[in-house]
Amino acid sequence: MNTRHATHLLVVDDDAALRMMLRGVLELSDYRVSEADSRDAALRALAEANDIAVVVLDLGLPPHAHEISEGIATLQAIQDAILPVKVIVLTGQDQEAAALAAIREGAFDFLAKPASADAILRAVRRAELFLQKERELGAQGITRIAINAQISDGLKGVRVDAEERLVRQILKETGFNVNQSAKRLGVKRENIYYFLKKFGIERDA
Structure with missing residues (x-):
């Protein structure tokens, strides 16, 4: 695998076995992968590595692993920091409520667990494409902003x-x-x- 120019991804999940599986799938497709098991660890990884392009985020994180609140809080923190990343949400919780909350907070994509390797890879590649196009727009002096409007x-x-x-x-x-x-x-x-x-x-x- 050529990691020098590989896209850097961050997988955020408190399930070590699932993180290992996702990392293996992604690295086999020539991605560079970092891991985090909590909101704090995810935000620390994003602060330390400014080249992370896509975050694969499980909404069920500690200390509330059976709810979506901690994952949504992580997503909110990423959006508030205006980080140039796309967030793909994974959840096994109430899918309708989770999808609505994730979209409201700026998630790029939503996948229900268990998501297939192909579905995850397609979502990551879509996110890469959007980032590339946004950079091209930025080079033209066009800045895309996202807001939640009440x-x-x-x-x-x-x-x-x-x-x-x-x-x-x-x-x-x-x-x-x-x-x-x-x-x-x-x-x-x-x-x-x-x-x-x-x-x-x-x-x-």
Whole structure:
């Protein structure tokens, strides 16, 4: 296997046997695989390896392995950090409720356990393709943002949420460079400082 240019994946599951099985399937298809068994371990792995492209996430994680809450919290943390990864959710829990919650929190794909090796590989390849296309759009100056909109909050609330997420994403993409961020957003430097104060954004956020 040539790992130098292989896509880096993270498998998050508290079942060591299942992690080993998934790792074997993925490595046989020339992917580089890291593992985590909890939310903290997953977020630590993502912080330490900035080249992880796809996360395969089991929703049933400790300390609530028989519920979806901890997996959803992990998904929320990944989305809040605006990480350039696609999350494929796996669950053996209430599939309808799990699918709805996962989609609401920005999951790229949803697979019910037990998922076949072919189904997992197809989902990973779809995620890779989407990431590639998003990078091509980024090279054209187009940034894709995802927000959850509560329609009852009205258009103003949706606009503010979209504005904040866009500002945070551009700052992250430019390494918090105010000049580059202002140029990308088509505003003055002073506007960036206004946004920082308005949204309470700090460099380490």
